[in-house]
Amino acid sequence: MNRSRLEPLGVPASEYAYDAAERKSRQPTALDRWLVRQIRERYGDDPVRLALWDEPDVTPRPGTAIVRVLDSKALLQLVMNPELHFGDLYSAGRIDVRGDLLTVLGVAYQAHAEKSKLRRWLDRGRQFAAPDLHESRRNIHHHYDIGNRFYELWLDREALQYTCAYYPTAEATLEEAQQAKMHHVARKLRLRPGERVVEAGGGWGGFALFMAKNYGVKVRSFNISKEQIAYAREWAKRQSLQDSVEFIEDDYRNVSGEHDVFVSIGMLEHVGAGNYRELGRVASRALTKNGRGLIHSIGRDKPAPLNPWIDKRIFPGAYPPTLREMMEIFEPNGFSVLDVENIRLHYAKTLEGWLERYEQNVEAVRSMFDEAFVRAWRLYLTGSIAAFVHGNLQLFQVLFARTGDNSIPWTRAHVYGGG
């Protein structure tokens, strides 16, 4: 299970020299000090202060943080492209954070909002990306096939949901909130016993098995992650649900057959905006006349590409769409949007739950991977909390049916126990 050093992240090993003593022996140059002054003039030093390796390593007062840059080259990289390089430098231990990492990332997200128009324009290409099947497989393999054991360490223990949970109350546990999320989606879709559900992007199978068990439906679940499919099939057998749930190792574009319900939780982020119309076509082809569907996805209030470091190291090819962009799934394919819910804050809370367990099990992670991996995932989870708290990311659930279908529910009261 122990992976070769850094392989999952793809960072060249030469970047990871932990000889801090050697680096610290060198004194900062005039250029180093000038760069630090520039940064402090622009961003201030409260609540986050930039420090070089020659300063004493002190504990910051509560609510503030110190970002310690530990060599000249790291400083230069940070200045040139902080969004891309901070992640690698932090992972490699060439940048350290004293105090709360979340504070640092919150400040970074606020600074990000001031990004130049030129940069936004340069980023636009991403919005039209349409990965083909080969690219999709490579992207999905990068993230989801790094070991089921790893995800088991910090996801909920009952359904292994690697998507936003739903907290009916602030006191709900991660397990309760993931169960509530699945019920929430199932109620929105009004699942009835015997119905045929097709799932696009089924993860480790937790939701497919949940629907079969709790709502008596037949599920066909598509996924291109080999490791997840193997896990899901095994899990179905353990629960004796292999007759109700079929796990199919194939792409959403190859969905076939007729279904009452189309559901996709957390796959759209990997589809690419250029493929949305086709995704809608697939849903339309897959559904009966009175079929209905739900797409649950990370999104944005304004178009923007994913953070470049997350794109490079964590989620290659991922793109969180705006609601306007998502309409390309529905509008050209004869669908009517019935309900959109934005549960952004639930994702911040979900990620807090994941991060807490991640830290509780960090020794187990360390035994599987190396320190750079441990730090990279800490940064990714913490940065994602900051993004959802600050509104850089949203979470949309979009319920839809065919235009003119009058079998749709009259109100949404049934989702909340009424109706």
Place this chain on the structure above:
Amino acid sequence: MNRSRLEPLGVPASEYAYDAAERKSRQPTALDRWLVRQIRERYGDDPVRLALWDEPDVTPRPGTAIVRVLDSKALLQLVMNPELHFGDLYSAGRIDVRGDLLTVLGVAYQAHAEKSKLRRWLDRGRQFAAPDLHESRRNIHHHYDIGNRFYELWLDREALQYTCAYYPTAEATLEEAQQAKMHHVARKLRLRPGERVVEAGGGWGGFALFMAKNYGVKVRSFNISKEQIAYAREWAKRQSLQDSVEFIEDDYRNVSGEHDVFVSIGMLEHVGAGNYRELGRVASRALTKNGRGLIHSIGRDKPAPLNPWIDKRIFPGAYPPTLREMMEIFEPNGFSVLDVENIRLHYAKTLEGWLERYEQNVEAVRSMFDEAFVRAWRLYLTGSIAAFVHGNLQLFQVLFARTGDNSIPWTRAHVYGGG
């Protein structure tokens, strides 16, 4: 109160010669008969059959209807541009319908869906319309200033709501459903006593007064319809609410001051797609940091202009947007969409309620206007039922707040009596 013949509709009086006997004495020509055959070949004659004036006037079997065209020129106009001319010809009594008018209009809406791509392209200009203040005043005057007494005849008696109601149960009366709609919106907005609400497009003031009375808020309500504003001010006095609700005869573009809530029920249809970004700017300017807003509007699943007859005779300049088009209000103005609800079927039921009362009070309408007006409004109400039933029109309620505002509600359970 009795208006000059046809003035509200603007149809030249010369078009309205009711000398049916004279017309009927003429026999259909070979061209007339050929045209009817063409139409029957294309659309069939079940459930709706086209008949000429020389055929016996029979009662169709239940569930079917007969469209009787009563002169040659009417037939030619109908063939050339049915969407535009059917309304005028029906209003003038040059086309009659035997059986259920709704059946006829349902068939028409299905045929409309097959409209050619060229025609759609020609229609596109409408999507960028941006009426200025002068045009807006003229458009609004045309529809809303035809007499408060007229609307009182068939709208709900408690709040005079000329917008989609909300039926918590199928048994709710029109009055109950309009009260429920207002509570539904107020709950989504989480109105709290003492808060400052600005309303854009307040109709006769029913919702503004409702909010002040039931939720203890201060309301400033903007409207450019002179007759409605006069009515609303009088109504506020009768309810002793003139200190809580201010009715301002001005355009939404001139909204000033700071508010906790921005709400607009049924105005967006008149704003014009070219003005959406400005509407969002107005809402942003009008709201505090933690302000929230709701826009309730007729919409579409796909972009299309309003039916040309409705545009010409009933609602000049109106345009029902798609959700994608509506995003131009929110996305460039730093807003986050929290919740979208499509309550299309509620508008069909609301319109059924209105039509029923309209027919109950049709003699009173006749005493105010003329027969063409009576028929035109019957057609408009019936056609609107068909449009909502068949999904040509949608009804969207969009709840929004500023991006990154974390004072937003955790779930929507509070709307349904929970939370």
